[in-house]
Amino acid sequence: MFEVRRWWSKGLLQLIATLLVLPYLFPLIAMVQGSFAGDGWGNYRDVILVPGFFRFFLNSAIISGGVIVLVYAVTMLAAYGFSKLRIRFREVYFWLLLACLTLPEVVLLTPLFTTTQAVGLFNTYWAVILPLAALQVPFAVLLTRNFINGLPDEMFEAARVDGASSIGGFIHLVIPLTKPIAAAVLIFTLIGAWNDYLMPLVFLQSQDMQTITLVPQFFVGEFSNDQTKILASAVLTAIPEIVAYLCLQGLFERGLSAGAIK
Amino acid sequence: MTLSTQERLASAAGSPSRPRGGGRLQASGLPWILPALVLGVGLIYYCIGYTGYISTLNWDGASPEPLSVGTKNYSNIFGDPVFWKAITHTVLFFVVTFVVQTALGVVFAVIMHSHIKLAVLYKVIIFVPVVLAPAIMAPVFRQIFAANGQFNWVLDHLGLGFLAQPWIGQESTSLPVIMAITIWQWTGLTFVLYYAAMSQIDQSLIEAARIDGAGNLRVLWSIIWPNLRGTTVSLGILSAIGALKTFDIPWLVTIAGPNNSTQFLGTYIYQMTIQLAHVGYGAALSIILLIVALVMAIILQIVARERTGRR
Amino acid sequence: MRFPFQSKTALRSLAALAVASLAGLGIVGCSGSNQGSAGSATSGTINWWGWTPTNTNEANDFIAAFNKEYPDIKVNYKLVGISDYQATMRPALASDNGPDVFDLSPGAYVQQFGSYAEDLSSAAQGALGSDWKSKISSIAVDGLSSNNKLTAMPVGSTYAGSLWYNADLFKKYNLQPPKTLDEWKKVCQTFASNGVGCFAQGAAQEGFDQDTLQAISNSVEPGYWTKASKGDAKWDSPQIAQTLTIWKDLFGSGIMQKGALGAQQYPDINNAFLTGKYAMVMMGSWYTQYATQNAMTQALGSAGVAGAKPFPILPMQFPDVAGKGNTSEMFGDADYGLAVASKSKNRAAAETFVKWMAANPKGQQVVADRLDTTSVLKGVSPDFTTIKFVDPAQQSGPVNDYLKNASSVNEHRFALLNSDIENAFLAAAQSVVGGSATPQAAAATLQQAADAAKAQNK
Structure with missing residues (x-):
């Protein structure tokens, strides 16, 4: 973007970048430092030794996986429909969907609770997966719709002339071409699902269905609060997300750059 | 078939709601968006309807005989000084966090596009806060901004010791701290989206400007920034909704205090609904939030479209 | 993509939603159709939700001690952090799948959730006799009573000031x-x-x-x-x-x-x-x-x-x-008490557990030795022969006083x-x-x- 040819301007830019990044690094260092205070690695050992730790990890993975699959499927269909197919009152539907972003989670708890009870989903993974997916879909559709908008109509037109149905267009064009944006949706959905705490707590009764976000609670008491182990569990909880970001980073940026929000 | 000039322009601006291709493909799109609508509308709209109904009650959330009070909750809200405090904070918060995040996001994106060393490391550092749950970071920030915390320690060592304050312990500085933490957390998202948008800018435009003798800042202001408008508008909508819902950070760091100085709609709804068991009042606040959010989003959308039209 | 509940007809889903909204207001819940049942007093599985004991290990120690006397009652403890307790309990108690036993503390919690709890006066009487009130710290009983109903049996008390x-x-x-x-x-x-x-x-x-x-x-x-x-x-x-x-x-x-x-x-x-x-x-x-x-x-x-x-x-x-x-x-209250949910399907077993924790000397001794809450049953005090002070010479006198x-x-x-x-x-x-x-x-x-x-x- 910027042209920096001379050594001193290169150095200056590097310096500015470093100075700007430092404030972002500072709290992260404080966090990691805090997680090693006191017992050092012992904090991490204690976190891993929380009864059922790996079970919680697995539950989080199951729930996040379910949410991601559901959000992906629903989002791709909807984004394709919104972008390339004929819909009367298209914008009305779109805003109906976006409005779902605005209610705070705490307001949703009671009605969702009664709903999950009424349809017999309480204490199943679905009780968490469905509402979490519902909350993630609007943002994902916003991203993906803009991405598909960027794909030329001619391509779909050509496919139709060749005799492909709209389903054919979806399978042979949308699915392969949207891989990059799918990576972005995956990251954001993973963050949303993995970090959620209240829904699993409220909608899952069994202790062995609880998620990784519950682990810090083992170190918070009414009259005690083991900060070092809470931070250690935070670091452990964040690792899968950071790994996912690193793995998908290339695809992710490509996905966004190929015509998402621009 | 080629795109019309108007479509090209609109495409460059990235207006997210521009109808496209509707007339060309015959199949109806309704079945395609149905699953999303069922999931969203089915689950969330039921909640909205339910909340709307609760908002007409005087109810503690447990008693079997809630009292119907009509619109009294709403009229009480408009006379509630804490509500207006929350609204003022929300507006201030939105303006400051949005402007700063946008500026930082653009600057980071430009720098990361300029072939500097360690760019991947910098990108990860800026993005990691997006991933971390606020619940985890809250105690860390409470420690950092405490009277004897690391922030004052840094000020001391920079020779700025006279600036040291009990940052979250006084009304005058608690809101800026909340803003700073929010900016810390969400710049990564802003950055990533701008970074992506910039890689789409036609390099020949920039080359041409350089040949005309434009410097770096000139290019940033006249070429890059105008091309990012679509992203800016979308981020504006997301930040506005985010500001209205703000809950985690002020609640966990300052418990909306001291003395309501970091009270937001999201925290006030939580306090009313959960802590004080004024479930009807909390529901009415939620409905107001919903309406304000939608109106704001639609206004932003319309403003964006008008600007696009004028160009 | 098929969801389990999509196989039901749309009409049934609508009906379910309507029922759900009524249930949310507790109208259905209080009409008597969903009342729990007593079940057996010495066997069954009960779910206990609370913010204290503050870690599951400690709760499991209590439960293990309890199971020595009542091996056929299985108690599952679910820790709900105190900051999320109200948000979690309100929907849970209104539903039919809430806990059998839950923590209550005086003041707001009793006011908000006491109506979901059984009156435990007769259980207390059964455990301690008709003069039960004189056998446990009265300040702890008062706070957990509401309109002459004992919403929860106090397990521990705290004093401040x-x-x-x-x-x-x-x-x-x-x-x-x-x-x-x-x-x-x-x-x-x-x-x-x-x-x-x-x-x-x-x-x-x-x-x-x-x-x-x-x-x-x-x-x-x-x-x-x-x-x-x-x-x-x-x-x-x-x-x-x-x-x-x-x-x-x-x-x-x-x-x-x-x-x-x-x-x-x-x-x-x-x-x-x-x-x-x-x-x-x-x-x-x-x-x-x-x-x-x-x-x-x-x-x-x-x-x-x-x-x-x-x-x-x-x-x-x-x-x-x-x-x-x-x-x-100083001034004080019950730290927490255990309530039995009216909707519980194992009320008798739940009561057995609550009585053991609150009114049984063995249960209270386990509570007392933890020192984070003061036992309420008179005659039970922390066993300082097994608990070691940092500096016994300096601390033992003042702390006991x-x-x-x-x-x-x-x-x-x-x-x-x-x-x-x-x-x-x-x-x-x-x-x-x-x-x-x-x-x-x-x-x-x-x-x-x-x-x-x-x-x-x-």
């Missing part, structure tokens, strides 16, 4: 625990000149602010706070205005730590005190646990100090800050207040310190909140 101090720091600077406001200020000056923090409190939260306010008020006029809480005296009185004036003075005269309004008692202040940064802290009977070698060592690790030497802590009375010669008595004193306390801590008034306390305390309200004006807002709450309940 005292300070704890770091005995090593006082010795090092050759100081005595302050008895008056002036002495307090002087002690703080000495600490400050040596770079040690004096007194710390998490003034961002209402609960701990109230403790200090009530303690000050008890120095201004003993018993006035309780009278005002009951509605027999006014909050906008000179006594309360003076209380708030002294409260403000604590901040202005260098007693209260800097930035107290932004600090939370846990973890901020607790960790600061345990790492020796402050000499005194506003804590109650629950802090007794840190007088012991084990808990103190563990707490130091939690505060992030490796290999630190545990130091002895000692309780002290709240200084006579009003200078009227009154001793500021302290616990003995506490059990004779007859003023309530939170039981008489509702959440609206507590919220008003926080606002008043913070606005007085912040300077946006005078003590008189703040006292007036308290009375307004109390009047509004009264009108609401009529």
